[in-house]
Amino acid sequence: MLELQCAVRRDMLGLADGDSSAYVVPDSLPPRARLGIYRNTATGALLTALRLSYPAIRSLVGPEFFVGAARRFIEHCPPPSAWLDAYGATFPDFLARMPESASLAYLPDAARFEWAVNVVLHAPDAKPLDLGRLAELEPAELGHIRFAPHPAVQLIQSAFPVDAIWRAVLTRDDSALAAINLAEGPVWLCVRRTTSAVAIDRLAEGQWHFTAALLAGCPLHAALDQATDAAAHVWLATLLASGYFTEANLEGQVSNLPSGDPAT
Structure with a gap:
């Protein structure tokens, strides 16, 4: 079970590609497509958490820039726990390192x-x-x-x-x-x-x-x-x-x- 959970976590956070496919029973969708649905759901939850924590930043840079920066942040800084209110503490430092935000x-x-x-x-x-x-x-x-x-x-x-x-x-x-x-x-x-x-x-x-x-x-x-x-x-x-x-x-x-x- 632990092995399965770790493999699914890696796939959900984009830390691996298809590690957990072997655990998925094929049905109407291929395993990777089925996992992709859950990955999109997980990413959407993290995007929502960042949007709720940083409404002013989203307004300052615009929705498109914010979503792009947030997706890159999620890829490089996955959540260490399931407590979404605590996710995003290092987002300001991530923005400071982004070349695209250097003018701000x-x-x-x-x-x-x-x-x-x-x-x-x-x-x-x-x-x-x-x-x-x-x-x-x-x-x-x-x-x-x-x-x-x-x-x-x-x-x-x-x-x-x-x-x-x-x-x-x-x-x-x-x-x-x-x-x-x-x-x-x-x-x-x-x-x-x-x-x-x-x-x-x-x-x-x-x-x-x-x-x-x-x-x-x-x-x-x-x-x-x-x-x-x-x-x-x-x-x-x-x-x-x-x-x-x-x-x-x-x-x-x-x-x-x-x-x-x-x-x-």
Whole structure:
């Protein structure tokens, strides 16, 4: 059975040509033609997954270009699992390597931003950190906290205003799209899911780097030492109040301040 499944998978993903034909009983259609029906169905499902994850990119490049790029991506980067919501994470890097998209310098970053939105949309629910637990710590311990990031928070940095491009394309606002200046400078973005929508915030560069350090598990004292923003303490309060974190552990401890019921 395993041999059969592996052979069918190779044929469905175009990794082989006819490996599984020997397992197919000929009937009204030759084995390769019969397998071709399933291969087309599998490819169609992957194309749909990419189209749903990258609607703005599809609108930017047009349906024909998008389908052509997606088919090449599917051929070179088959899915590692059956979870289609997770398929396409490396599509932005694939676009960056395509000679045909070289004239659209902003396209890979726009795709990375759109994938961040997709990740946030499909991230699991998680309780934000119970801030009352921080009050239980001694002042000397606070600097040694490591925060665990909320799964529905993503940071993106780009040399192009990819958030403005994304909004203008999806709202079909041609005047807003025409007004975008690609040379206006870098943007430092946070994409996060709130109780009612996906929020997209532009951060100051210092805020972004400080947030990125904390989300990566940097101890609070180290993140504050590296912060270039004099108001980093104020920004930390905003992060905590906005639910950017789910846990807070002291350095060297696996678990110390989990969110949820204080009695657990």
